[in-house]
Structure formats: C-alpha cells, structure tokens
Amino acid sequence: MKNLVRLLRYLRPSTSWVVISLVMMVLGTVIDLIAPWMLKLIFDEGIGGSDVKLILALIIGLAGIQVVKSIAMFVQGRAQELVGQNVVYTLREQLYNHLQRLSFSYYDKAQTGQLMSRMTGDIESVKNFIGFGAMAMFTGAMTFVGTIVFMAFIQWQVTLLCMASVPLLLFALYQFNKKVGPAWGQIREQMGKLTTTLQENISGIRVVKAFARENVEQSKFEERNDQNFETNMDRAKLEAKSFPLMNFYGGLVFLTMIWVGAYFVAKGNMSLGTFMAFQWYTWGIIWPLNMLGWQINIMQQAIKAAPRVFEVLDTPVDISSEAGANADTDRIEGNVSFEGVSFHFADQDPEQDAGILVDISLGVKQGEVIAVLGATGSGKSSLIALMSRFYDVSQGRLLIDGVDVRDYELEGLRRKIGIVPQETFLFSATIRENIAYGVPEATQEQIEWASRKAQIHSFIDTLPHGYDTIIGERGVGLSGGQRQRVALARAILMDPPILVLDEATASVDTATESAIHEELLEVMKGRTTFIIAQRLSSVKRADRIVVLDGGKIVQQGTHKELFEQEGFFRNLFQMQEAAAAR
Numbered sequence: 383m384k385n386l387v388r389l390l391r392y393l394r395p396s397t398s399w400v401v402i403s404l405v406m407m408v409l410g411t412v413i414d415l416i417a418p419w420m421l422k423l424i425f426d427e428g429i430g431g432s433d434v435k436l437i438l439a440l441i442i443g444l445a446g447i448q449v450v451k452s453i454a455m456f457v458q459g460r461a462q463e464l465v466g467q468n469v470v471y472t473l474r475e476q477l478y479n480h481l482q483r484l485s486f487s488y489y490d491k492a493q494t495g496q497l498m499s500r501m502t503g504d505i506e507s508v509k510n511f512i513g514f515g516a517m518a519m520f521t522g523a524m525t526f527v528g529t530i531v532f533m534a535f536i537q538w539q540v541t542l543l544c545m546a547s548v549p550l551l552l553f554a555l556y557q558f559n560k561k562v563g564p565a566w567g568q569i570r571e572q573m574g575k576l577t578t579t580l581q582e583n584i585s586g587i588r589v590v591k592a593f594a595r596e597n598v599e600q601s602k603f604e605e606r607n608d609q610n611f612e613t614n615m616d617r618a619k620l621e622a623k624s625f626p627l628m629n630f631y632g633g634l635v636f637l638t639m640i641w642v643g644a645y646f647v648a649k650g651n652m653s654l655g656t657f658m659a660f661q662w663y664t665w666g667i668i669w670p671l672n673m674l675g676w677q678i679n680i681m682q683q684a685i686k687a688a689p690r691v692f693e694v695l696d697t698p699v700d701i702s703s704e705a706g707a708n709a710d711t712d713r714i715e716g717n718v719s720f721e722g723v724s725f726h727f728a729d730q731d732p733e734q735d736a737g738i739l740v741d742i743s744l745g746v747k748q749g750e751v752i753a754v755l756g757a758t759g760s761g762k763s764s765l766i767a768l769m770s771r772f773y774d775v776s777q778g779r780l781l782i783d784g785v786d787v788r789d790y791e792l793e794g795l796r797r798k799i800g801i802v803p804q805e806t807f808l809f810s811a812t813i814r815e816n817i818a819y820g821v822p823e824a825t826q827e828q829i830e831w832a833s834r835k836a837q838i839h840s841f842i843d844t845l846p847h848g849y850d851t852i853i854g855e856r857g858v859g860l861s862g863g864q865r866q867r868v869a870l871a872r873a874i875l876m877d878p879p880i881l882v883l884d885e886a887t888a889s890v891d892t893a894t895e896s897a898i899h900e901e902l903l904e905v906m907k908g909r910t911t912f913i914i915a916q917r918l919s920s921v922k923r924a925d926r927i928v929v930l931d932g933g934k935i936v937q938q939g940t941h942k943e944l945f946e947q948e949g950f951f952r953n954l955f956q957m958q959e960a961a962a963a964r
C-alpha cells in the first residue's frame with residue numbers, strides 16, 4: 383500500500399491530465415447511467431403513450447450521448463496514456479540518474495540483468511497500473527456505485543434482490559487477489575533472474591564457447607525459463623478458475639434481475655420500461671466486478687514491481703560530494719599523501735577480515751612517477767581507487783595538495799585523475815568519441831596528439847574510416863593492446879595532473895610497450911604518475927617504487943635501492959631476468 387501511495391505521488395506533475403481524464407471518465411459514466419433511463423422512457427412514455435415523436439427524440443438523444451461518450455473516451459484514453467508515459471519517463475530518468483550516482487561498492491554486488499529488468503519490465507508494469515489500471519478501477523467503482531444508486535432510486539426492492547449474488551462475486555475476487563499477488567511477485571523476480579542469466583551469458587559468451595559449456599548454459603537458462611513458465615501457468619490456472627466463476631456470479635446477478643424483474647412486472651409492481659432499463663443497468667454492476675479481476679492482475683503486478691524499482695532508488699549513495707566540499711579542484715597540482723590509510727570493503731568485517739590496505743603512509747610529490755608493485759591481490763588497484771574516491775578510506779586520511787579528497791567536489795576531483803584501468807571498456811561509438819569521452823569538446827588535433835602519445839594514431843590512420851570507425855560494444859574490432867592504447871589516449875587527452883596506469887601496457891607487446899614508455903616520458907612530465915605493473919620494464923623509469931604485500935608497504939625506494947635489498951623486488955627482478963635469458 384505504501385508503495386502504491388508513493389507511486390500515485392508520481393502523478394502530481396501530470397495533475398491537469400489526471401483531472402481531464404477524470405472529468406472524461408465521470409462524463410462517460412454519467413452517460414452510461416442516463417442511457418438506460420432514456421430506454422425506460424422510450425418504453426414507458428413513448429410506446430406506452432404511443433408518442434412516436436418522443437421515441438424519435440429519445441433515439442436521437444441516445445445517439446447524441448453515445449457520440450459524446452465516444453469523444454470523452456478518446457480524450458480519456460489519450461490523457462491516461464500521457465499520464466502513464468509521464469510516470470514511466472520520470473521513474474526511468476530517476477532510476478538511471480540514481481544508477482549513475484551509486485558507488486563502486488553497489489556495482490561490486492549488483493546484477494546487471496536484475497537492473498535491466500527493473501529498468502524495463504518492472505517499470506512497464508508500474509506504467510500499466512498508473513496509466514490504465516488505476517483509472518479503470520476508479521471508472522469501475524463509479525459505474526458500480528452509480529448504477530446501484532440509479533437502480534435503487536427507480537426500484538429499490540428489485541435492486542436489492544438482484545444484488546444477492548454480489549457478495550459471492552466479491553468473495554471470489556478477494557480470493558483471487560490473495561493468490562495472484564504472490565504469483566506476480568515470483569514472476570517479476572524470475573524475470574530478473576532470467577535477464578541476469580541472459581546478460582551474463584552474452585557478456586561471457588567467449589568464455590562459454592572456449593570451455594564448450596553451451597549445453598550447460600542452455601540447461602541453466604532452460605531451468606529458469608521452466609520456472610517462469612510454471613509460475614505463469616499457475617497464475618493462468620488461477621485466472622482460468624477464477625474468471626469463469628466471477629462470470630458465473632455475474633450471470634447470476636443478471637438472471638436474478640430477469641427473474642425478479644419479470645415477477646414484479648407480471649404483478650404490476652414495475653413498468654416494462656423499468657424492466658428494460660434494469661437489464662441494461664445490470665451490466666453496470668456485472669461489468670465492473672468482472673473487470674476487477676483483470677484490474678487486480680494489473681495492480682498486483684505493479685505492487686510487486688514497484689518495490690523492485692524503489693529498492694534501487696532508495697539505495698543510499700555512499701560516495702558523493704560531501705556537504706560543503708568546495709575545495710578548488712582546478713588548482714590541483716598532484717601532491718598525494720596517504721596518512722595512516724587503512725581500507726576494507728563495505729561487506730567485510732573489520733574485526734575478523736584482514737584489511738585490504740593496512741596503515742599506508744606514503745607521500746608523493748607533484749610530478750613524481752611512482753611504481754606500485756606487488757603480488758596479485760596485494761591491494762595495488764585498491765590503493766589507487768581511493769584517490770578517485772571509488773571507495774572511501776576506512777581509517778586515516780588521503781590528501782591531495784594537502785586537502786582531504788572528501789573535501790573536493792567529487793566530479794571535479796575525478797576529472798583531475800586520468801585512469802587507464804586494468805580492464806578496458808570502450809563504448810559502441812566511433813574511435814574519436816571513445817578517445818574524447820572525458821573531453822567531448824576536444825579538437826581533432828588534440829585527439830591526434832593524445833593518440834600519438836598512446837602509439838595508436840598510425841593504426842587508426844590505416845583504418846578506412848580513420849577516427850570515424852565505429853568500434854562495437856566493448857571495443858570489438860580492436861585487439862586487446864589496441865583497446866588499451868585507445869584507453870590510454872582517452873586518459874592522456876584529459877590532461878590530468880595525476881595519471882594512473884593500472885597495468886596499462888600489460889596487453890601490448892614489449893616493442894610497443896617500450897615505444898609507449900618513450901612517449902609517456904613526455905606525457906608524464908609535470909604529472910604525478912602512478913604505474914601499476916608487473917613487468918620491470920614498465921617501472922624502470924619510475925622515480926620511486928613502492929612494493930605492497932598483504933595491503934602493507936613492505937619496500938620503498940628507487941630501482942637501485944630496492945635491487946640492493948633482499949625482498950619482493952629483487953626476487954621479481956631475478957625471476958624476470960632468468961625468464962628473459964631462457
């Protein structure tokens with residue numbers, strides 16, 4: 383109920399269309415109530431009084447009000463759809479905007495398929511209720527009450543008697559509502575899981591094929607598809623059982639009316655005109671009750687879908703610009719200082735789980751090139767992620783130019799840190815748009831300059847459409863190394879005071895790597911650069927090397943200093959030398 387009320391609040395911006403829709407609906411209902419009355423007059427006054435003129439006038443009147451009703455229904459339909467579409471538009475926009483703001487912690491756990499199904503199917507269910515179901519329920523309620531009032535006004539005894547089977551119909555509806563709700567809940571949840579399976583399969587299709595697991599994936603999908611089929615069939619059975627029963631009870635109302643009405647007419651207690659009008663009116667009782675079954679279906683879908691949408695909308699944004707965070711990001715030069723920084727992920731227990739980063743203290747001066755080395759899982763990427771506030775430190779402080787990163791406006795801060803991440807993601811757009819992603823206003827010269835630095839310009843030049851080449855989703859059409867270089871050009875173009883290369887040259891061959899490093903020397907000049915790499919060749923130009931182990935800094939110094947010490951660095955050096963010699 384709380385969710386329904388919350389949904390109805392989305393109608394507020396479309397108040398005028400809601401009012402238009404309601405007015406048209408009331409007009410249509412009133413016409414539905416007047417029409418049988420006119421039929422009664424045709425019989426009682428026209429036929430009874432042999433007044434042909436009156437009959438003609440009433441027939442023309444009936445035709446006239448039907449025309450008005452059709453126009454009203456047209457306007458109502460349009461207004462209703464507009465209201466529904468407005469609600470969907472707003473909801474989708476809010477959801478999408480909220481998804482943009484949610485932090486890495488949320489996406490670490492979120493299932494893309496679930497989010498997609500909420501964004502599409504669930505919102506659509508909500509729209510069906512707001513745009514159609516709710517109004518139809520209201521129309522039904524008005525018609526039902528109005529009809530009973532009109533009938534009772536004309537002949538209350540017959541009205542009362544033919545209502546005898548209405549409680550049976552109401553009970554059937556109550557039972558149906560009780561059972562169909564959970565079924566819709568399951569269906570919405572299963573659709574989310576089905577979409578997740580589909581999305582994961584498409585994203586991971588290369589792994590599926592490489593491991594020849596198509597059959598397993600097919601049966602996984604089949605299982606979920608089966609579940610969905612079964613639940614839908616259970617719901618359909620419920621409908622198949624309930625709807626004919628409701629129709630039967632509705633038929634009983636009609637039959638009772640005929641029986642009782644005919645009796646009253648025969649006894650001279652009711653006119654034939656009233657009897658005829660009652661036949662018409664009875665549909666005003668049966669129709670809303672029968673339609674209520676479908677409307678309950680629409681409402682229950684919305685009731686089950688709305689919380690799935692609101693759950694995302696209500697997820698707090700745990701990383702955002704702090705209130706009053708107004709330190710000037712334009713002045714960021716690139717002095718970075720970790721002061722006793724410890725970090726654990728939100729779902730970890732700080733009491734039991736080992737920290738991902740433990741008491742890190744590290745000062746990096748503007749323009750310094752720092753290489754971060756360490757075994758896999760030692761916390762290198764996490765260390766870097768804290769600078770852009772992808773996650774916030776759990777303890778200690780992280781300062782850029784002496785200011786806590788939390789005191790900077792978040793977007794401004796992130797624009798000052800150019801990142802080439804471990805996993806390159808490119809959009810299905812042109813190469814130019816991909817490179818200029820962070821600086822859409824960049825000129826062709828600037829884009830080419832960045833591409834040259836990333837050693838990708840000459841390759842792009844060989845493409846028939848050059849920078850206008852559209853690269854498919856995830857950069858399909860480019861090799862891993864080429865993708866990485868496009869991502870590198872994208873970061874370089876941002877001209878950030880802080881540059882982060884997270885295994886940024888891991889996918890390129892050693893010759894290209896060395897060429898990139900030559901070019902990067904100039905790019906890195908004046909910028910604080912963090913290089914995360916496993917290959918020693920990538921770190922040899924670093925001013926300082928920091929070695930992480932289990933989230934702690936275990937070695938720190940220049941290439942020469944570390945080489946002279948026992949430890950991870952020398953072991954790595956010796957291993958790579960030996961491998962090169964083989």
Ligand SMILES: Nc1ncnc2c1ncn2[C@@H]1O[C@H](COP(=O)(O)OP(=O)(O)OP(=O)(O)O)[C@@H](O)[C@H]1O
Nearest residue numbers: 490727738756757758759760761762763764765804
């Ligand atoms: N979202 C997460 N939730 C919980 N633990 C995580 C999460 N992401 C990473 N970890 C853990 O944090 C630790 C550090 O990961 P991180 O990615 O920083 O390591 P890394 O040194 O960059 O590794 P690699 O060289 O393999 O990229 C790992 O043990 C990893 O399992």
